[in-house]
Amino acid sequence: MLNTLRKIVQEVNAAKDLKAALSIIVQRVKEAMGSQVCSVYLLDAETNRFVLMATDGLNKRSIGKVSMAPSEGLVGLVGSREEPLNLEDAASHPRYRYFAETGEERYASFLGAPIIHHRRVMGVLVVQQKERRQFDEGEEAFLVTMSAQLAGVIAHAEATGSIRGLGRQGKGVQEAKFVGVPGAPGAAVGTAVVVLPPADLNVVPDRSVDDIAAELELFDKALGWVREDMQELSEKLATQLRKEERALFDVYLMMLEDAALGNEVRKVIRTGQWAQGALRQVVLDHVNRFELMDDAYLRERASDVRDLGRRLLAYLQEERKTTLVYPDNSILVSEELSPAMLGEVPEGKLVGLISVTGSGNSHVAIFARAMGIPTVMGVVDLPYSKIDGIKLIVDGYHGEVFTNPSDLLSKQYAEVVEEERQLTEGLDALRALPCETLDGHRMPLWVNTGLLADVARAQQRGAEGVGLYRTEVPFMINERFPSEKEQLATYREQLQAFHPLPVTMRTLDIGGDKSLSYFPIKEENPFLGWRGIRVTLDHPEIFLVQTRAMLKASEGLNNLRILLPMISGTQELEEALHLIHRAWGEVRDEGTDVPLPPIGVMIEIPAAVYQTRELARQVDFLSVGSNDLTQYLLAVDRNNPRVADLYDFLHPAVLQALQKVVNDAHLEGKPVSICGEMAGDPAAAVLLLAMGFDSLSMNATNLPKVKWLLRQVTQSKAKELLGQVMTMDNPHLIYSTLHLALRNLGLGRVINPASNIQA
Template sequence: MLNTLRRIVQEVNSAKDLITALDIIVQRVREAMGTEVCSVYLLDPGSSRYVLMATQGLNKDAVGVVSMANNEGLIGYVGAREEPVNLEDAAAHPKFRYFAETGEERFASFLGVPIIHHRRVMGVLVVQQKERRQFDESEESFLVTMSAQLAGVIAHAEATGSIHGLGWAGEAIQDTRFDAVPGAPGVAIGQAVVILPPADLKAVPDKHVKDIEAEVLRFRSAIEAVRQDMHDMSAKLSTQLRPEELALFDVYLMMLDDAALGNEVLAVIRGGQWAQGALREVVNAHINRFEMMDDPYLRERASDVKDLGRRILAYLQEANKEERVFPDQTILVSEELSPVMLGEVPKEKLVGLVSVLGSGSSHVAILARAMGIPTVMGAVDLPYTRMDGLELIVDGNHGEVYSNPSPELRRHYLEIVREELELVQGLEKLRDVRCVTTDGHRMPLFVNTGLLADVARSLDRGAEGVGLYRTEVPFMIQDRFPSEKEQQATYREQLEAFHPLPVTMRSLDIGGDKALTYFPIREDNPFLGWRGIRVTLDHPEIFLVQTRAMLKASKGLNNLRIMLPMISSVYEVEEALHLIHRAHSEVCDEGMEVPMPPVGVMIEVPAAVYQARELVQMVDFLSVGTNDLTQYLLAVDRNNPRVADLYHSLHPAVLQALIKIATACREAGKPMSVCGEMAGDPASAVLLMAMGCDVLSMNATNLPKVKWLLRQISLSDAKALLDEVIGLDNPHLVQSTLHLALRNMGLEKVLRQGR
């Protein structure tokens, strides 16, 4: 039965349209199950009626003619119950309704299963037989499995029609929405330009060659051509980006060096493999390593390697480069956008970005935020290959894409664009003022950084320090662990840039889910594996070198703070503190006078929440990473669009955890900071302040909005709001209650930001 199912699925997936796919299903299912009838009824969203769309065994003339209300007959009964209905004598059931057009009174046995996609009933798949009998469990499970496959086919057909303004039944529709993940804030209205990858590495076969030197020459020539492309794209973007942000292209160029991808590919070629096969082998190995990683920022490096591999392959295949004409309001759409693709569009024409894959941590999202281009990522249900030339609306605040927009929706978003422009211009004057509530409560606002590109942007927006500096970046762009001197130089740049403001450096956060190419770790469950502090404690030589580099970099500046990631127990902190004190002694023994910096713990896993009282006694501060804490508490990957609606930082469990941490810090007289995305949401920041959070650290883009809102409200009002929502049991109700209260205070203008 499994092989039969696989064959049917393959045949259905290759069907040219929905009607053909449905005809294949009813024909093949009837044959596989040995029944006399198989039919598909689809629920028309416009009329809320089930329509017979395909059948084998009933009267063919009834197709498209017979329909029933969504609460009518056995079909409506199956849809309403959202589970299979298995009847020995269908006509005896009180919900049975006879349709003369179908001729179905001859069939006694009935098995109907709902077709459900993302919790929405899309139709019903039915088999019938003259003989009175109940279908057995294996038949029922086969039909349930078949309906699950059919759900995806129908959803794709719906989406494909929707982008052109037509439903599957031919009815006109507008304002079709596709959900995604916010990448860069703002709204764009423009024309879609779809960029397809230049070459497909997966399609490259193995081929053994005798003329190895000719293959080496071809590969080196392709590398040089791509390197020149990188230089050209970098030059094109040089007027839009700061030098620090252009350094992203240097990462690409470093990957092309012999010391990185180059030598590995050449080694495979010299083993007798042709250049294209060697490239595929090496690139896929790198992609697999990156895609294992848990950290969204590091996981996105897989797309960078993939993009480079495709570009090299395109030259190896001597692919023809087509000349594109970009419209004035270009919205770039691709399965997987890369930073290089941005450089292909004239800067004055690019208004929005849409990527089917990726997350808000990808390089392209980082660049988009730097360039102020509204972006959505992870639009997995988007039929992007059919969108070229269509008018789209990109909502980067909430992670939504609209096709075939109505005049009303277009006017609505044009008003949002106007309001956003006014808001940004109005917030610029807040850069040099402190964040103080109306009743005099001081709330310092820090930023999260990882690239040099973040520095100038952070200072431009009035950041008062760095709440999280991700030290993984210098480790990522090398083919070995960076030396102590190399790390010291990198850390010194950050510390000097923000001096005298404090800079909180997180110790190296790698592991099974964030494996470096030169430190590979494979695990069955990397999310709960050897990672973060567990790795660095097992490798004290790595931890000590990094700590010494941080301490030496802080000489004469004294604005360093060290933070320990993924702590889940007291003894981990004890071991880490022992190593930090040892590193400090070693630096002092070298004759460098460096004071011992404050040390803190990141609260990211539930175990740390329940040990917050013990942990805070051991260190100088606690910092909550709400992104990971929310994911671990709710068991939801926030970058997975399939379950994105389950991820919510205002979930009651998250709020209760934060209150528990804040209470522990307050009792110990130690500061608590929040460095997750929750801190950058203005409405959530109000609750964090009310809980007793001492520092909020966020993306630089959100800092002015948070500052504006906190300066308009009193601490007492914030505490009243917290009291009002803390008893609610639904995160969406918490958010709507919070937003309503802020709107009633006249503070709605910064609430467009997504969760």
């Protein structure tokens, strides 16, 4: 069954559209299970009815005509109960409903499985047989597995607009929603521009062309270049390979002949497909055919064909480098976005970013937040190679992407975009004003930085210091560890830019989802692995060089603060303090006269929450890393879109931990700040003010909103609100209570503008 399933999945994935995919499924499942009927019913969201969309065994004329509500028939029962139904005699079931046009009265046994994608019922997959019998466990498991595969196929079809009105005329393309991880806040409505990694056939999109002759000429050129490459390679390896091994190059050359691959690709180009799309279609078709073969040797030939396809594609992409067109309101989509891709877009054209892989902490997400571009990362189910040129909505607040949005949804999001623009303009006037509550409480607002580009934005927004400078960013954009001299220059630039305001530099925090290409850390579970202070204590040479560079950079400025990440106990802190004192001694011995800067500890591991007082006694300040603390307290990887909705910094456990940290730090007479997404959320900032945090540090983009809101409330009102939510046991209830209270005070305008959209 497993082998059969693999073959069906391959065939379905190669299908040109949903109709073809459904036909393959009903045909293959019927064969595999030896049943007389296999049918697929899809739920039409507009009419809320299950419509027969494909069948092998029932009357084909009933496709698109037979439908039932969730309260009708056995199909409706499977869909509404969201579980399989296995019946020996379907007609005797009280929910059985007879449709004369299907001719199904002859079939006694019935097995149905719901098709569900991300908790949404999309349809029902059914097999039937004439004789009365109970389908066995293996058959039931096979059908459930098949329906799970089908769910992804249908979701992709919705996204690309190939489901149109489920067989009825006149209805537009369906809207589909895909969930990822918020990368940068904001919303955008625009057109998808798919940027492809070099020479990856699987992600080449379909694209129509008018100039067929130009595409044919381009393909013929690529063929010629690959032929030359093959001959050169064969000659180059002549002395290293035996004659029979070199025969592989002859096989490649034969494949390139007109009668083989070349001719097939040309045929597809003549239908109006661009050369790259035609090549993908033909090569993957051959690859799939080889992979389905039972003979192991022939199965391996699939990789030869794929390799040849990649070589041809590389040349086609090289020739087509400059042809990517960026319309107004471009939304860049890629399997893995890179900062270089952002640089390719003409200024003023880019409104949103979508990355299929990656996290909210990836390099691109940091760039996007600095540039204020709404971004969604980790949209794993998005069929990105198929959506080039279609209309999209990016919701960077919720981490959602909408393909083919309805006019109503587009209008709602366009209003959000305009509201955001006006709000940003209005908030600029606050730059020179202090962040002070109506009853006179001062709350310093600091920024998180990592790039020099952040500096100007932070200063434009009126930041009062840097609460977190991510020193790993300069390491990430290097191809080797930067030297002490290089680090000194980078740190000096930051310290000077903000002087005399304080700059808190976190020591190198790599590991988890932040890797260095020249210092790879491969682990089963990187978030619970070798990261942060654990790496630098194991490599004192890295830690000492960095600390010395920081200390030297602060000479004459004296606005440096050093912050230690991922501290889980006093032993690690003592070791780190020992190294800092050693570096300080060395620097002074070399003649650089700098005072020892304030040293702080990040509270981001649950163990540190319970040792706050012990840690506070040994340092000058504490800083809570709300992102990591939330993920560790809730055991949720915040970069995993499958569980992203469980990651919530308003969870009662998180709020209680934060209050404990503030209370314990203040008992030791030490200030405590908080950096991370939570500090930049205006509504959450009200609670942090009430808890007694001494400063908040956030992305520069969020700073004006937080300042505006905190200037509109009193500290006493904030404390009243905190007292109310601290008795609650549900993050959703806390969220709605908080937002309702702020709206009632007339302060709803800076809270997530997209929160009212019902999609």
